[in-house]
Amino acid sequence: xxxRVRAAIREAVNREPFARQFGIExxxxxxxxxxxxxxxxxxxxxxxxxxxxxxxxxxxxxxAFETAAQTDGTIAVAMNVNVTYIASPEPGSRLAxxxxxxxxxxxxxxxxxxxxxxxxxxxxxxxxxxxxxGKPIPxx
Amino acid sequence: xxxRVRAAIREAVNREPFARQFGIExxxxxxxxxxxxxxxxxxxxxxxxxxxxxxxxxxxxxxAFETAAQTDGTIAVAMNVNVTYIASPEPGSRLAxxxxxxxxxxxxxxxxxxxxxxxxxxxxxxxxxxxxxGKPIPxx
Amino acid sequence: xxxRVRAAIREAVNREPFARQFGIExxxxxxxxxxxxxxxxxxxxxxxxxxxxxxxxxxxxxxAFETAAQTDGTIAVAMNVNVTYIASPEPGSRLAxxxxxxxxxxxxxxxxxxxxxxxxxxxxxxxxxxxxxGKPIPxx
Amino acid sequence: xxxRVRAAIREAVNREPFARQFGIExxxxxxxxxxxxxxxxxxxxxxxxxxxxxxxxxxxxxxAFETAAQTDGTIAVAMNVNVTYIASPEPGSRLAxxxxxxxxxxxxxxxxxxxxxxxxxxxxxxxxxxxxxGKPIPxx
Numbered sequence: 001x002x003x004r005v006r007a008a009i010r011e012a013v014n015r016e017p018f019a020r021q022f023g024i025e026x027x028x029x030x031x032x033x034x035x036x037x038x039x040x041x042x043x044x045x046x047x048x049x050x051x052x053x054x055x056x057x058x059x060x061x062x063x064a065f066e067t068a069a070q071t072d073g074t075i076a077v078a079m080n081v082n083v084t085y086i087a088s089p090e091p092g093s094r095l096a097x098x099x100x101x102x103x104x105x106x107x108x109x110x111x112x113x114x115x116x117x118x119x120x121x122x123x124x125x126x127x128x129x130x131x132x133x134g135k136p137i138p139x140x
Numbered sequence: 141x142x143x144r145v146r147a148a149i150r151e152a153v154n155r156e157p158f159a160r161q162f163g164i165e166x167x168x169x170x171x172x173x174x175x176x177x178x179x180x181x182x183x184x185x186x187x188x189x190x191x192x193x194x195x196x197x198x199x200x201x202x203x204a205f206e207t208a209a210q211t212d213g214t215i216a217v218a219m220n221v222n223v224t225y226i227a228s229p230e231p232g233s234r235l236a237x238x239x240x241x242x243x244x245x246x247x248x249x250x251x252x253x254x255x256x257x258x259x260x261x262x263x264x265x266x267x268x269x270x271x272x273x274g275k276p277i278p279x280x
Numbered sequence: 281x282x283x284r285v286r287a288a289i290r291e292a293v294n295r296e297p298f299a300r301q302f303g304i305e306x307x308x309x310x311x312x313x314x315x316x317x318x319x320x321x322x323x324x325x326x327x328x329x330x331x332x333x334x335x336x337x338x339x340x341x342x343x344a345f346e347t348a349a350q351t352d353g354t355i356a357v358a359m360n361v362n363v364t365y366i367a368s369p370e371p372g373s374r375l376a377x378x379x380x381x382x383x384x385x386x387x388x389x390x391x392x393x394x395x396x397x398x399x400x401x402x403x404x405x406x407x408x409x410x411x412x413x414g415k416p417i418p419x420x
Numbered sequence: 421x422x423x424r425v426r427a428a429i430r431e432a433v434n435r436e437p438f439a440r441q442f443g444i445e446x447x448x449x450x451x452x453x454x455x456x457x458x459x460x461x462x463x464x465x466x467x468x469x470x471x472x473x474x475x476x477x478x479x480x481x482x483x484a485f486e487t488a489a490q491t492d493g494t495i496a497v498a499m500n501v502n503v504t505y506i507a508s509p510e511p512g513s514r515l516a517x518x519x520x521x522x523x524x525x526x527x528x529x530x531x532x533x534x535x536x537x538x539x540x541x542x543x544x545x546x547x548x549x550x551x552x553x554g555k556p557i558p559x560x
Binding site: 289292293295296297298301302322323324325326327328329333334335336338339340341342343345346347350355357358359360361362363364365418419 | 429432433435436437438441442462463464465466467468469473474475476478479480481482483485486487490495497498499500501502503504505558559
Binding site: 046058059138 | 222224279
């Protein structure tokens, strides 16, 4: 991918309110691929049973989707996300979500995303569909 | 539903780290049904394009799912969530997610969840599947 | 909806190879809504356990989606379908799938589809997403 | 996987009404993995636009899911299937659906399934969730 696009997305994530709220960091970005990471923090992310909230895990998954989907330098918008939860992370563990583009047509792109902890244990799998607007990323 | 279950879930949401992080409030709870609300706060919930992050919208949807799924007093665990995004909310608007149980078997339960803004505009629809453990809610 | 569009879709379903293969009939069609029916025939539709194959149930669901999505007279193409199975039908029972448009934007439309038997027992629920090409139906 | 389980599933597919209806053949089967094939026949599988019906493509995908999910010799039941359509096959082309187990817990198992034509062009991707009953396959 173009280096200026990578730099622009990286900077946009650094400034992104949602990513900052969750402590999400962009670890890797290339054509149709992304890896984002965060430390699971029970004090901010637990559900009513004292386990990681589905919304917290989804937030990291969605960040991987969002970043991978913009790597061609044009704006893509999330249309559909399907997530299957497999396991709960341990408090304090570092989580990583990796997105990979599976297909791309003129107007749509499909991604597979996996969420795992720092021991490589799979926590969730996801299939996501984006609409490709064709418009260039505005902050380039 | 039993009043002591409703009170217990309500209190659990009030204490829940994830709900507090997002300012999520439980507005309504009954058998297999829930309504949760939050104000969309761009300063904490925006994505790289200055619109509500998919993870923020999903967080509210998931809270509706989570609460509706425990209303029989036993623990249910999220297995699969499918969300379709329709529109973006306006900054500062109050969002509501309503979950409704569509079916329940011994081990599974299915929910439909809708996310709308305070003018009734539909923002996302969701289909969610829970595994029913059969164990009583621990904090009753 | 326009009567000539309804008539054209009705005739197209009557001629459709897939619908004929499964004995699917169009029972109702209106703006963004459709109801299709078939008799579950174990001799053609059973799986390896002697129950209705997921693909057979899905076929009826998809026909409801396909027909509901063309009711404005323009071609819509299936992008994503999410189905949750709830129960198995009895042999010989008449099944009905009802699709309902939940939202429509310029380029996409979302549907909820329910599959039930002739006693009203819910067998499956579905959420489906179509891409709206904007091109008129060719066989009008 | 056990050879007697593979032989039993293979024979069950040969006898399966749905598979015979569509001309589906089991090409490969191993632990948590399956590959099934069929020739796309417009005369039986086309939709109202003269392209492969979503239900026909789904039927092959579901057969891959169904067979991969029984390879440990116990009965698994489909709970949720999410399919994203990417492209339409050419008439007469030979289609293959490959399922792969992504994770397995005591009660659930998750699969990724890909549908491609005989030139390797991706037609659809799928994420599927099964409930593991723990009961042995009856026809062993």
